[in-house]
Amino acid sequence: MRPDIVVIGGGTVGAAIAYGLARRQEKVLLLDGDDGDFRAARANFGLVWLQGKGLGMPAYQALTRDSIALWRGLADQLEAETAIDLAYEQNGGLAFCLGEDAYEKRKLDLLRLHNQRGDGEPDWEMLDRPALEKLLPKVTLGPDVAGASFGRRDGHANPLRLLAALHAGVLRHGGALRHRAQVQRIERAGNDFRLMLDGETLVAPRIVIAAGLGSPDLARQVGLDVPLRPERGQVLVTEPLAPFLPLPASGLRQTGEGTVMIGATKDAPGFDVSTTGEAAARLSRKTVQIVPALAKVGLVRQWAGLRIMTPDSYPIYAQSQSHPGAFVALCHSGVTLAAFHAEDLASAIAAGGLPERFSPFHQSRFDVPQAA
Numbered sequence: 001m002r003p004d005i006v007v008i009g010g011g012t013v014g015a016a017i018a019y020g021l022a023r024r025q026e027k028v029l030l031l032d033g034d035d036g037d038f039r040a041a042r043a044n045f046g047l048v049w050l051q052g053k054g055l056g057m058p059a060y061q062a063l064t065r066d067s068i069a070l071w072r073g074l075a076d077q078l079e080a081e082t083a084i085d086l087a088y089e090q091n092g093g094l095a096f097c098l099g100e101d102a103y104e105k106r107k108l109d110l111l112r113l114h115n116q117r118g119d120g121e122p123d124w125e126m127l128d129r130p131a132l133e134k135l136l137p138k139v140t141l142g143p144d145v146a147g148a149s150f151g152r153r154d155g156h157a158n159p160l161r162l163l164a165a166l167h168a169g170v171l172r173h174g175g176a177l178r179h180r181a182q183v184q185r186i187e188r189a190g191n192d193f194r195l196m197l198d199g200e201t202l203v204a205p206r207i208v209i210a211a212g213l214g215s216p217d218l219a220r221q222v223g224l225d226v227p228l229r230p231e232r233g234q235v236l237v238t239e240p241l242a243p244f245l246p247l248p249a250s251g252l253r254q255t256g257e258g259t260v261m262i263g264a265t266k267d268a269p270g271f272d273v274s275t276t277g278e279a280a281a282r283l284s285r286k287t288v289q290i291v292p293a294l295a296k297v298g299l300v301r302q303w304a305g306l307r308i309m310t311p312d313s314y315p316i317y318a319q320s321q322s323h324p325g326a327f328v329a330l331c332h333s334g335v336t337l338a339a340f341h342a343e344d345l346a347s348a349i350a351a352g353g354l355p356e357r358f359s360p361f362h363q364s365r366f367d368v369p370q371a372a
Contacts, residue, residue: 003029003176005206005349006195008183008218012044012159012334013341014210015166019078020346022173029204030170031181031197033211044159044305045235045263046255047248048336049093051124051151055113059360060314064333067340068153074339075157078165081172086157086165087256093154094132094249096145096290103128103146110149124151138244142289148249156248158256159335166338183211186221188323193222206325208349212308213271215330223322226330226363230271230306234279235263236287237301238294245291252287260294262287269309275302307332310366317345317361319354327354 007018010032018030050068054061068090075088097103107126114122127135128147135150170177185196186207195202209218219226240258254260265279280302288295308330310316315331327349331337348354 003027003202003204005029005208006031006193006202006204007208007210008195009033009209009211009215010167010177010179011210011212012163012166012338013212013329013331014208015163015170016334016338016341017208017210017329017346017349018175019166019169019173020342021350022170022175023342024346024350025174026350028170028175029202030167030175030177031183032167032177032179033182033214034180044335045261046156046159046253046335047093047250048088048090048155048157049151049250049333050153050336051093051095051110051149052113052250053333053336055109055116057312057314057360058116059357061113061117063315063340063361064336065153066344067337068155070339070343071155074342078162078169082165082168084161084165084168086161088155088157089248090153090155092247093151093156094127094148094247095151096148096249096252098144098146098286098289100146106149123153124149126150136246138246139291140293142292144289154248156253157335162335162338166342183218186218186326191325193323193326206349207327209326209328210330212330213306215328219328222326223320224318224326224328224363226316226318226328227311227366228330229269229309229311231269231309231332232267232272232304233264233307234267234275234283234302234304235261236280236283236299237261237303239298239300241297251283252290259300260297267304271306273304273306275304279304310363312365315361316363317354317358318363325352 004027006029007014008031010030018028021028050064053064075086097106127150132148183195187194192203192205193207209215213230216226216228238260245254262283318328320326
C-alpha cells in the first residue's frame with residue numbers, strides 16, 4: 001500500500017486520528033514506536049472529563065464538550081467493530097473538596113467557567129456533605145470532606161482497551177499499522193514527504209505528527225516549532241474490592257475489575273519515569289482523608305507516566321505553512337479528546353486543512369511578538 005497519509009505515533013491521539021481517517025476511506029499507515037517509548041496511553045487514568053476544563057480558553061472548553069458529546073457514538077462504533085468492551089460509563093463524576101474553603105473555591109472556579117461560556121444551564125452542581133453521602137451510600141467519608149462538585153457529563157473508560165480498539169479499527173477499515181517503526185528523518189520530495197526509518201524509506205503526500213514527546217524534533221523538520229515538556233504523574237492501584245464507588249472522581253476511581261486507581265501526582269518536568277515512596281505516601285494520605293477505610297486495603301501496583309504538556313497545558317493543532325500537508329496534533333487529554341480526534345480533526349485533515357475553529361490551538365499563541 002502506498003499510503004495517502006502517514007500518522008506518526010500510535011498512541012491514543014495518533015490512533016484516534018488514524019481511525020477517523022481510515023473510516024473516511026483514506027489509505028492510512030499508522031506508525032507505532034517500540035516498548036521503550038514514553039507512552040502516555042499506558043499511564044492514563046481513564047477519565048472522560050469536562051468539569052473544570054478550559055478556564056481562560058473558551059475554545060478548549062467547547063472542544064471538550066464536543067468530544068464528550070461524540071464519545072458514546074465512538075464507543076458504540078468501536079465496540080461493534082472490534083468486540084472490545086471499552087467499559088465506558090457516563091453517569092457523572094466527582095471532585096472531592098477537603099474543607100469548606102476548598103468547597104467554596106471549587107464553586108467559584110466552576111462559576112467562572114460557566115460565566116466564560118456565557119450561555120446554557122450549568123452541567124454541574126455542588127453537593128454538600130449530606131447530598132454526597134446520599135449519592136455514595138457504600139462510602140464512609142472522612143471528616144475533612146465538605147462535599148464535592150458533580151459533573152453530569154463526566155465519565156470514565158478503560159484506556160488500554162480504547163487504544164487496542166482504535167488499532168483494531170484502523171485495520172478493519174483498510175488501514176495499516178506498523179509497530180517498532182521509528183521515524184528518524186523527514187524530507188520533502190516534490191509534492192510528497194519522504195520518511196526515513198531504520199533501513200527503510202516511506203513516501204506519502206500527507207503526514208500527521210502525533211508522536212507525543214517525540215514530536216518536537218520531527219515537527220521542526222517540516223517547519224513547525226512546537227514547545228512541549230514532560231510532566232511525570234504517578235498512580236497507585238489497590239487490590240480488587242467489592243463495588244463501592246459508583247462514580248469516578250478526580251484522582252480516585254474504581255475500575256470494572258474492582259481495583260481502585262489513586263492518582264495522580266504532578267511532578268517536576270523531566271523524563272524520569274521512576275516511582276517514589278514519597279509520591280505513594282502523598283497520594284495515600286489524601287485518599288485516606290477522603291475514604292478512611294481504604295487505609296486497610298493493599299496496594300498492588302505503582303507506576304509513573306509522562307504527560308505531554310504545552311506551556312499553557314492546552315493542545316496544539318497546526319498545519320505547516322512551509323510544508324503543506326504536514327500536520328501536528330499534541331495534547332495530554334487523549335482519552336477525553338479521542339472522539340474529537342476521530343471525527344472533527346480527522347475530517348479536517350482529510351479535507352486538506354484546519355478550519356478557523358482550530359486557530360486558537362496553533363502554536364503561534366506562544367509567540368507573543370507575532371501575536372501582538
